[in-house]
Amino acid sequence: MPANEIHLPYTRPQSEWVRGRPVQKVIGTYEHAALQAEIVMLLRSWALAGDHGRVGTEWRFRLRPAGEMVRPLVPDVAYRSYASLPRDASALEVATPSGPPTVLVEILARHELRADVDDKVRTYLRSGAEAVLLVDPTAETITVHDSEETRTWTVGEQLVHRALPGLVIDVGALFVRARR
Numbered sequence: 001m002p003a004n005e006i007h008l009p010y011t012r013p014q015s016e017w018v019r020g021r022p023v024q025k026v027i028g029t030y031e032h033a034a035l036q037a038e039i040v041m042l043l044r045s046w047a048l049a050g051d052h053g054r055v056g057t058e059w060r061f062r063l064r065p066a067g068e069m070v071r072p073l074v075p076d077v078a079y080r081s082y083a084s085l086p087r088d089a090s091a092l093e094v095a096t097p098s099g100p101p102t103v104l105v106e107i108l109a110r111h112e113l114r115a116d117v118d119d120k121v122r123t124y125l126r127s128g129a130e131a132v133l134l135v136d137p138t139a140e141t142i143t144v145h146d147s148e149e150t151r152t153w154t155v156g157e158q159l160v161h162r163a164l165p166g167l168v169i170d171v172g173a174l175f176v177r178a179r180r
Contacts, residue, residue: 014058055077061098130162
């Protein structure tokens with residue numbers, strides 16, 4: 001085990017390294033699960049149709065922000081482009097990639113500590129993620145963090161981001177489908 005890498009045991013639900021300590025992922029409610037499913041369907045359909053890359057849920061990544069230890073984070077939904085993780089990558093490279101997702105989604109839970117969420121956003125961006133989407137089921141918003149700005153989309157708007165070329169997310173429709 002390398003001295004510069006934090007290793008956590010595989011747990012159910014999975015654990016990640018946040019603010020200098022292991023934190024077990026929050027077990028979601030139906031609302032969380034339905035939003036996660038809707039987002040995965042949108043991203044996988046887009047990724048497969050455009051041959052963009054891989055999309056998965058609860059996919060563990062090993063991240064190394066500059067000058068820091070390698071640590072595990074497990075986004076609710078992750079997209080990794082073929083440019084950063086080629087089609088012919090080994091099964092081991094795909095299973096637990098070194099480096100961040102290209103784009104990831106975290107669905108906020110009411111009892112989740114905001115300081116933990118903010119730390120994860122900073123860690124993903126410092127590690128090279130192109131965008132972090134925070135989905136807020138209570139406010140029915142999607143906030144996108146990238147290296148240049150933070151912007152929030154609301155019901156009635158369509159989310160478009162350069163890290164997801166050609167994908168359009170109708171924010172209101174996403175929340176309506178998840179309530180079914």
